[in-house]
Amino acid sequence: MKDFNGLVVPTFDDVLAAHERIAPYIHRTPVLTSSYLNALTGAELFFKCENFQKAGAFKVRGACNAVFGLSEEMAARGVATHSSGNHALSLSYAAGQRGIPCHVVMPRTAPQAKKDAVRGYGGVITECEPSTSSREAVFAEVQAWTGAEFVHPYNDLRVIAGQATCSRELLEQVEGLDAVVAPIGGGGMISGTCLTLSTLAPEMKIYAAEPLNADDAARSFRAGHIIADDAPETVADGLKVPLKELTWHFVSKNVADVLTASEDQIVEAMKLIWKRMKLVMEPSSAVPLACILANRDRFRGQRVGVIVTGGNVDLDSLPWMK
């Protein structure tokens, strides 16, 4: 950990410690390639397949690092979060592996499938009304009652150090990359990527890929300060959340550019990956390929790592069916 004018950020030593701590509970996911997509983009793409990760997403890396880093005493009281997405699944999985409780506050209106998935991984759901005030009030109650440790989905140095293990594996698996492209929502994965690459491969370019419909990171990047969107709507539902101070630290320091893609481009890229690579992955995970296709000149002839962040998608409601 390092102090930046009062902001405590994780260092690469934290990444090494995280990787050792979480190794028994995560997959070292494979890197896949597609000659079709290489021909289409004019680049050499290396897809790091976190859709094959435990609980179906990279977020299990950060969640495991947070859960397995707790003292026995803190662990006994469990962990808590508010999320209805991959962080809730991942934290439930991690807590289950350690045998401690995981409390998840979720709006009562969340889809039954998401509730079932969290319960399937052992999470205990407390429902709130679908409003920020209710969520905060219910979460405060749950925390007061259980004493559980709050693990934020991304603005948490334990979480960022965990996510950083993904690009460390990628560098071991593929030589001579020129760039890495990863989706950006709250910025946990991008921050972890920055943390690892700024130490191991500072010449490698890091691009954040964002839906145009939720382009708060792109606008923040250009403005030089955090801009939060008001309830953005995008098919890439994992990428709606805003940057926070920890992730902004990395984005503002280490990211080469924030690229954007339209909803149509995202869905088309998703379908291309499903069709050509035979991978089930989320709309959010297709944003990097969509941005590469929309910026071919920038990537032509380069070796590019692409983070496929997760595979938890509702098979009964695929975006091209709508």
Add this chain to the structure above:
Amino acid sequence: MKDFNGLVVPTFDDVLAAHERIAPYIHRTPVLTSSYLNALTGAELFFKCENFQKAGAFKVRGACNAVFGLSEEMAARGVATHSSGNHALSLSYAAGQRGIPCHVVMPRTAPQAKKDAVRGYGGVITECEPSTSSREAVFAEVQAWTGAEFVHPYNDLRVIAGQATCSRELLEQVEGLDAVVAPIGGGGMISGTCLTLSTLAPEMKIYAAEPLNADDAARSFRAGHIIADDAPETVADGLKVPLKELTWHFVSKNVADVLTASEDQIVEAMKLIWKRMKLVMEPSSAVPLACILANRDRFRGQRVGVIVTGGNVDLDSLPWMK
């Protein structure tokens, strides 16, 4: 090659030659596992992912063996087949790799997506009317006109020797398997599996997995002779074709049993694999898991290889959407 009362069948030496011949043109596909599906079945399942294979299916193994085994003189005249499925794609891919023509006779009523896919791999389509007589007449014309070599989708010893390389890889990738389960349509993959395992692991059980709606192989197996179905209807559209004398030779000699699964069981198994393993694969490829789930007692506690035969599915028309 070996002569069985006038029937010339491939031997394991043909498999070794095939493997060397096709290695530059195929993927050595990965074997994936799922702790969820292991818990669900009570067995240890090892999925050989031929959905990641070139042209999206195992059939490229046999097609490449046929194409690259041709003399220069024969190769110059090209290859030909009648199929609208994975064999047509695979033969087009293989011919393209050798730089020779591939003629595919297809009903003019075949879906545009299938025609586009064959053309995308370089196949030249000649359309026929959607009847057996038209197909045979047009195919005879094409062959007479081009002199192209006919490569049957499965009743061809070059093709069977090629498909046999799949289970050879599986044995190198996974130790101590008790059984292998593969889908059965015409029987090319199962015959190749029999050819390899009867030499390398004769104690290992081979199960053929078939849709109940197209259970001609199961009925043939019990009757002791080939029974062909009349136009069966199943979601597993790659498995509608009947056994022929070469594949019957292997099925009757080496298969432990032919198991069947209902349409609902196949679609459920397909969805399970998509959801839990994040693999895009065809309905036909889900039949083995469906049969294992329907026969849990038989597989409990065993280490079981499962051939995921292909991933070419119409994303706009998934079976659970119908």
